[in-house]
Amino acid sequence: MIAIVAAALAAAAIVTPHLLRLDRAPAGIASAIWLSALLLRALAALATAVAVEVFVPTTGLLEPLSDWCLRAEGTILSGHGAIDVVLALPALVLAGSLAIVIAGLYRASRRVQALLRDAVIGEGPAGSLVVADGALLVAVAGLRRPRVVVSAGALLALDDAELLAALDHERGHIALRHRYVLVAGELARAVARFLPGTAAAARELLFSLERDADRYALDRRHDPAVLASAICKSATQAAPPALALGGGVVARRARLLLEGAAPGAHLGLIALAPVMVALVIASAIALPFAAHAGYHESHRGRVQCTL
């Protein structure tokens, strides 16, 4: 009964952000909600893998495989049969997906470091680094020691006001530590990629982080129209597909900037963020205990495979 209530609560928390209009919510609140939703999705995927291992044996569906044993004496597979392999598959798929994403993040990080090592020609405005390339790029590079990088193309294409607004937007990403949120969101997306709606949740997280950095720039007295102009110029003059990152959030951001200040967020929306965070923490603590208890319950009396 407790498990059903917990599952219903988690499902409601996962679906709710998709039903709300978070575009006008404070960007920090929206980021917390979308990151929590992604983490809950990852925990739900893990819980599903655990449930397969715990409950499928009780259904008797895998009985035809009970006579198949692995010939792997002296290894960790010794004493296990085909049933164990089938039951471990969901967890192995999730682990594989996570490993691929971690390797991708590492590779991308190394490539960005190589770009900074090989293509930087010196210091640019406001402490940025100038990359010798005609493509239009203003970005934060690096995870451990992030720096704002700006390409020669951007320095030639953006006017003074646009360049300063774009640089403050990127400084916002650094000051608000968005890189950690992006990495956490990416890892959660890797684990939850098989749940419907995960890609949309990841896109909304990216959108709210960009909005948060926009707000940081606007707090430094930049004109929203100037920032919108810099965004539009960057997006239309960058060289897609090389810089076509993710999908579908640029025009929405520019439109929000041009439409002006957002009305105050509803109190219930603001209260949702701590509730979601609390749910993530409670689920992360409860899942290992539930898995442990369920595993022992379902494996009680089960005989090991013998050759």
Next chain:
Amino acid sequence: MAALWRLGAGTVEQVREELPSRYQGAYTTVQTLLNRLTERGLLERTREGRGYVYRPKLTEAEYLSGSIRRTLAGASNSARQAALANIIGGLRPDELTELEELAREAREARRP
């Protein structure tokens, strides 16, 4: 930049003479532009005699190299975004038309 790439290095007057006639503005206009490019880190400036000589800090080949594109090629979109968060964030090809319209609106909103 194109004029300086052709010259290798030059004074304000030399750069001005190198520009096509329709772009040859006043001496001070060219000087302001060169100083702005120096402040932005694209040129370096050394004093020679009574004036300054400006040199590009990157070659035309480097400018056209596509080093960003080549370096990041092969990295997945989301991994790239985590390692190199940029102002664009995420862009769909079908957004370009809408963005051009928004760029026009932004230009109009900026007019005093």
